[in-house]
Amino acid sequence: MIPMQHFLVLSGILFSLGVYGVLARRSAVLILMSVELMLQAVSINFIAFAVYLAPEAFVGLIFAVFVIVVAAAEVGLMLAIILRIFRNRATANVDEVDLMRW
Amino acid sequence: MGMSEAWLLAGLPAGAFVILLLFGRYLPRHGDWLSIAAIGASFVLIFPVLADLLDKIHGGVLSAPGLSGWDWIEYAGFRLRLGFAVDQLTIVMLVVVSFVALMVQVYSVGYMKDDPHYGWFFTCMSLFAAAMLTLVLADNFLLLYIAWEGVGFCSYLLIGFWNERRSAAEAAKKAFVTTRIGDVGLLIGIIMLWRATGTFDMREIFHAAEAGVMSQPYLTTAVILIFAGAIGKSAQFPLHVWLPDAMEGPTPVSALIHAATMVVAGVYLVARTLPLFELAHPAALDLVTGLGLTTVLMSATMGLVMTDVKRVVAYSTINSLGLMMVALGSGQVAAAMIYLLAHGFFKALLFLSSGSILHATEKGDVQELGGLWRKMPVTGTVFGIGVLAMAGIPPLSGFWAKDEIILSASQHQNAFVYALMALSVFITGLYMARLFILTFTGEPRDRHAHEHAHDAPPVMTVPLILLAILALVAGFVVFDQVGDALGFPGGIGKFVYIEAPEAFKFHGAVAAVSIIAALAGVLGAFYFWWGEARPAKAAGARFPFLYALWKNKYYMDDLYQALIDRVILTLGRFIAWWDRNIVNDTGVDGSAALAVYSGFRLKFSQTGRLPNYAFAIILGVVALAIIAMIVFV
Numbered sequence: 001m002i003p004m005q006h007f008l009v010l011s012g013i014l015f016s017l018g019v020y021g022v023l024a025r026r027s028a029v030l031i032l033m034s035v036e037l038m039l040q041a042v043s044i045n046f047i048a049f050a051v052y053l054a055p056e057a058f059v060g061l062i063f064a065v066f067v068i069v070v071a072a073a074e075v076g077l078m079l080a081i082i083l084r085i086f087r088n089r090a091t092a093n094v095d096e097v098d099l100m101r102w
Numbered sequence: 103m104g105m106s107e108a109w110l111l112a113g114l115p116a117g118a119f120v121i122l123l124l125f126g127r128y129l130p131r132h133g134d135w136l137s138i139a140a141i142g143a144s145f146v147l148i149f150p151v152l153a154d155l156l157d158k159i160h161g162g163v164l165s166a167p168g169l170s171g172w173d174w175i176e177y178a179g180f181r182l183r184l185g186f187a188v189d190q191l192t193i194v195m196l197v198v199v200s201f202v203a204l205m206v207q208v209y210s211v212g213y214m215k216d217d218p219h220y221g222w223f224f225t226c227m228s229l230f231a232a233a234m235l236t237l238v239l240a241d242n243f244l245l246l247y248i249a250w251e252g253v254g255f256c257s258y259l260l261i262g263f264w265n266e267r268r269s270a271a272e273a274a275k276k277a278f279v280t281t282r283i284g285d286v287g288l289l290i291g292i293i294m295l296w297r298a299t300g301t302f303d304m305r306e307i308f309h310a311a312e313a314g315v316m317s318q319p320y321l322t323t324a325v326i327l328i329f330a331g332a333i334g335k336s337a338q339f340p341l342h343v344w345l346p347d348a349m350e351g352p353t354p355v356s357a358l359i360h361a362a363t364m365v366v367a368g369v370y371l372v373a374r375t376l377p378l379f380e381l382a383h384p385a386a387l388d389l390v391t392g393l394g395l396t397t398v399l400m401s402a403t404m405g406l407v408m409t410d411v412k413r414v415v416a417y418s419t420i421n422s423l424g425l426m427m428v429a430l431g432s433g434q435v436a437a438a439m440i441y442l443l444a445h446g447f448f449k450a451l452l453f454l455s456s457g458s459i460l461h462a463t464e465k466g467d468v469q470e471l472g473g474l475w476r477k478m479p480v481t482g483t484v485f486g487i488g489v490l491a492m493a494g495i496p497p498l499s500g501f502w503a504k505d506e507i508i509l510s511a512s513q514h515q516n517a518f519v520y521a522l523m524a525l526s527v528f529i530t531g532l533y534m535a536r537l538f539i540l541t542f543t544g545e546p547r548d549r550h551a552h553e554h555a556h557d558a559p560p561v562m563t564v565p566l567i568l569l570a571i572l573a574l575v576a577g578f579v580v581f582d583q584v585g586d587a588l589g590f591p592g593g594i595g596k597f598v599y600i601e602a603p604e605a606f607k608f609h610g611a612v613a614a615v616s617i618i619a620a621l622a623g624v625l626g627a628f629y630f631w632w633g634e635a636r637p638a639k640a641a642g643a644r645f646p647f648l649y650a651l652w653k654n655k656y657y658m659d660d661l662y663q664a665l666i667d668r669v670i671l672t673l674g675r676f677i678a679w680w681d682r683n684i685v686n687d688t689g690v691d692g693s694a695a696l697a698v699y700s701g702f703r704l705k706f707s708q709t710g711r712l713p714n715y716a717f718a719i720i721l722g723v724v725a726l727a728i729i730a731m732i733v734f735v
Contacts, residue, residue, distance in 0.1 A: 022716050031712070094712040101710030 007048035014041035028082045028092040032075065039071045103147060104154035105168020105188045111147055111196065112186070112239055114140040116232035122225040132221030137228045138207045144235065145200040152193055159591055163603075164189055167305070169241060182302060187241035190598045194439045195238040195370055198446035201572075202362040203231045205565035209454050210354040212562035213461060223263065223352070230256035234363050238370065242302040243292040246371075250288065250331070253364045254281050260359060261351040273350040280344040284334020288371075291327030294320070295378075308377045322382040328375055329390060336368025336423045339397040343658055345420055349412040353457030356412060361419050361453050362446040369426040369442055373435050376600055380433065391431025391515060395522055397424030400656060402529040406536070407642075407652040409468050411456045414537050418492055419449055421530060425507050428523065434510035436595040436604065440580055441507055443594075444499035448491035448573035454566055455485040458558045459541065463551040468540035470548040477555040480563050482542045484570040489538045491573045493531040494620040496613075501620070502577030509612050524619050531623020532630075536638075539631045580606050 014037055021034025043064040050060025086092050103110075118133075118140035126133045151168075158165055171185035207227055214223050233252030240246040255278075262274030296302055298320065299310040311321060332338070337345035348360045359365070372379070372390060379386050398421055405417035422445045429438035458481045459474065460466050475482045491500035504527065512520045546552035557563060578584045582592040582605055590597050595604035630638040642649045654660065 019720055023713060023720070026713075028712075031716075097712070098710035100708070102705040102708045 004048055004052040007044060011041045011044040026093050026095055028094055031094065032078050036071055036075065039067055043067045103150040105151055106170040108151050108168060108188045108239055109170050109186045111144045112232050112235035114144050115228045115235065119225060119228035119232055122228055126221045126225055132224065134211055134224045137224040140228060141200060141203045141207055141231050145204050148196050148200060151188060155188055155193060156589055182244060183242060184245060185241040186239040191373060191439065192238055194443055194598060198443055199234050199238060199363045202446050202450045203358055205569055206354045206358040206450065209562050209565040212559050213354055213457055214352060226256055226259050230359060237367055241304060243295065243304060244302040247289060247292055250367065251285065253367060254278065257359050257364055260355040261348045263351055263355065270350040273347040277344040277348050280341050281334040284331045284341055287327040288331025291324045294324040294327065304374065311378055311381050318383055321378065322386050325375060325378050325382045325386050326389060329372060332368030332372050333393065336365050337420050338393050338424065338427060339400055342397060342401065342420050343662060346413050346416045349416050353412065353453055353460055357450045357453030360416065361449040365419065365423060366442050369423065369430065369438060372430045373438055376430060376435055387431050387433065390427050391519065394424045394427025394431055395519060398428065398526045399522060402526050402533065403652050404655055405533040406529065407649060411459060411466050411468060411537065411541060414533060415452045415456055418534060422449065425504065429507040429510055432510040432514035435600050436598045437506035437510045439598045440594045441503035444503040444576045447569050447576050448488045448500055451484055451566060451569040451573050452488035452492065455481050455488060458562060461558060462555040465548060465551045470551060471541045472544045473546040473552060474555055475542040477552065478557050480557045484566045486538055487570045487573055489534045493534045493624055494527055494616060495624065496617060499573055499575065499577030502580045505613050505616055506580060508616050509609050512612050524615055527616055527619040528623040531620040532627050535624040535627030536631045539627060544633060582606050
C-alpha cells in the first residue's frame with residue numbers, strides 16, 4: 001500500500017503551486033484557478049487522513065465533499081464578479097483594479 | 103401609642119414636609135398651619151411615649167430601650183434597620199427639640215409674615231424638625247449619620263434663606279463646608295466601628311466594645327474621629343468659626359438650629375457614645391474637656407467686644423456648648439443634659455427676643471440701639487430673664503445647670519480646670535449683662551429707630567413668655583422632689599445616667615463660688631457699661647492688644663482665609679493644572695490624537711490591490727504555522 005506521506009507530499013506540492021499562482025499571476029481568472037488548486041490540496045489531505053487514520057469514521061470524506069461544494073459555489077460567485085469588472089473596466093488584471101484603495 | 107410608635111414623632115414633620123414641598127403653594131397661608139400642626143402633634147405625642155418609658159423603668163433602671171422601625175437592608179448576614187429607639191437621653195432631647203421647634207414656628211408666623219418665601223421657610227423648618235428628631239431617635243449610627251447630614255443641609259438652606267444677600271450665601275457655604283470637615287471624621291469613625299464589630303447598631307457596638315472586640319488604640323482613634331463630628335456640629339474650637347456667621351439667617355432659624363437643637367447634636371452624639379469614650383484611652387475624654395474649655399474661654403472673651411446683638415448671643419451659644427463638652431469630658435451625662443435642656447429654652451428665648459428687637463428697630467447693632475426698655479417692656483423682661491439665666495444667677499434654670507457642670511468639673515478635673523470654669527462664669531456674667539445694658543438702658547443712639555420701636559404682636563410674644571417661664575423653672579428638675587412629683591424616678595441625675603443613678607447633691611462651697619463669680623460679672627458689667635460706658639472705653643484703650651485680638655476673633659478667620667488662599671488654592675491650582683494638562687490634554691486628547699494620527703498613517707497600507715492582500719494573508723498563515731510548530735512540537 002502507498003504510504004500516507006506520499007499523499008501529504010502531493011498535497012503540499014499542489015498547495016505551494018496554488019500559493020505561487022495566487023501571488024505571481026495577474027489575471028483574475030488564473031488567480032481563481034490557483035485558489036481552486038489550494039482547495040483541492042486541502043481536500044486530498046482530508047481524504048488521506050480519513051482513510052489512513054480513522055477508516056471507520058467518514059468525517060474527512062464528508063468534509064472533502066463539502067470543500068468541493070463550497071469551491072463550486074465560490075467559483076460561480078467569483079466568475080460573476082470578474083465578469084462585471086471586465087465589463088466595466090475592460091480588463092481582468094488585478095494590478096489595475098484597486099477600487100478598495102484608501 | 104407607646105415607645106414602639108416613636109417613629110411617628112419624626113414621621114409627622116416628614117409627612118408635613120412632603121406635602122408642603124409638593125402642594126404648599128396651593129394651601130391657604132402657604133401651609134404654615136400644617137407645619138405647626140405636625141410639630142405640635144409630635145410634641146404632644148412625646149407624653150404617651152414618656153409615660154410608656156416611665157412604666158418600663160423599675161428601680162431607676164430601664165429594662166430595655168423602646169425599639170421600633172423596619173428592616174432596611176438585609177444581605178448575607180448583614181442587617182441594617184431603619185430603627186428608632188427611645189431611652190432617657192432621647193426623651194430629654196425630644197422635649198427640647200419639639201418644644202423649641204413648636205415655639206419657634208409659632209413665632210415665625212409673625213416674624214416672617216411679609217417674606218416672599220414664607221411657604222419655603224416652613225417647608226425647610228418641617229424638614230429640619232424631621233431630620234433632627236430622626237437624629238435623636240436613631241438606634242444605629244448610619245441612620246444617625248443620614249439625619250446628621252440632613253440637619254446640616256437644612257442649616258445650609260436656612261442660613262442662606264435670604265441668599266440674594268451675598269453675605270448670607272457666603273455664610274451658608276462657610277457653615278456647610280466647616281461642619282463637613284468634622285463630618286468626614288464622624289463618617290470614618292462610624293466605618294471604623296462597623297469594621298471592628300460588623301454592625302451599625304449602637305447598643306450592639308457598646309456591648310462589643312465592653313467585650314473588648316477593639317484594641318484600645320483602635321477604639322480611641324474611632325471615638326476621637328466621632329468627636330471630630332461633634333467639634334464641627336457643636337462649633338467647638340477650632341471649627342467654631344461658622345456659628346457667628348450663621349447669624350445671617352433669619353432669627354428664628356438662629357434660635358432653633360443654631361442655639362437650641364442642631365448645634366447640641368454634637369453634645370448629644372458625645373453623650374450617646376460616652377460608654378465608648380469611657381472604654382477608650384483617658385486622653386479622649388481629656389481632649390473633650392480641653393477643647394471644651396478652650397472654646398468656653400475664647401467665645402466668652404470674644405463676646406465681650408462684639409457689638410451685634412445676635413453675634414454676642416451666638417458667642418454665648420458657643421460658650422454654652424463648650425460648657426456641655428466640659429461636663430461630658432468629666433463623664434457627667436446628667437450635668438450636660440440638664441444644661442442642654444435649660445440652654446435650649448433660655449437661648450431660644452434670647453435669640454427670639456433679639457429677633458423681636460431686630461423686627462421692631464431693624465437694627466441689630468448695640469451701637470445703634472439703647473434705651474429700648476420703655477418702648478419694649480415685654481421683650482425687655484424676657485430678654486433680661488434669658489440674660490440672667492445664661493449668666494447663671496439663682497434661682498433661674500441656668501444656675502442649676504451651670505452649677506452641675508462646675509460641680510462635676512471640680513470633682514473630676516484638676517484645680518486649674520475648675521479655676522478657668524469659675525473665670526468663664528465671671529466673663530459670661532460680664533458680657534451677657536453688657537448686652538442687656540447696651541440694648542435696653544441708657545440713651546437711644548439712633549432716635550429714629552427708637553421712636554418706631556414697639557413690642558411684637560401676641561403671636562411672637564406668647565412663645566417668648568412660654569420660653570421665659572421655662573427658662574425660669576426648668577432648672578428645678580435637678581431636685582429629686584420635683585422629679586418625684588412629676589412622676590420621674592427622681593431628679594435628672596437619677597433619670598439620665600451612664601453607670602448608676604445619682605441623687606442630687608448640693609455643694610455649698612462650689613455653688614457659692616459660682617454665684618459670686620456670676621454676680622461679680624453682672625455687677626461688673628454695670629460698672630463698665632452703664633451710662634456713658636467710660637470705664638469700658640478706658641479699659642479698651644488700656645489693653646489695645648487684647649481688644650484687637652478679641653475684636654478680630656483671635657484672627658482665626660484671617661488664619662483660615664490665609665490657609666485657604668495660600669495652601670488650598672495653591673493645591674487647587676496644581677490639581678487644576680494637572681487635570682487640564684496631564685489628564686485632559688495628554689491623557690484624553692492625547693490618546694484621541696494618537697488614534698487619529700496612526701489611522702492617518704496606517705490607511706496607506708490599504709492599497710486596494712489583490713496581490714498585496716493575498717501576500718499578507720499568506721505571510722500570516724506562515725507565521726501562525728511557525729508559531730504552532732514552536733508551541734506544539
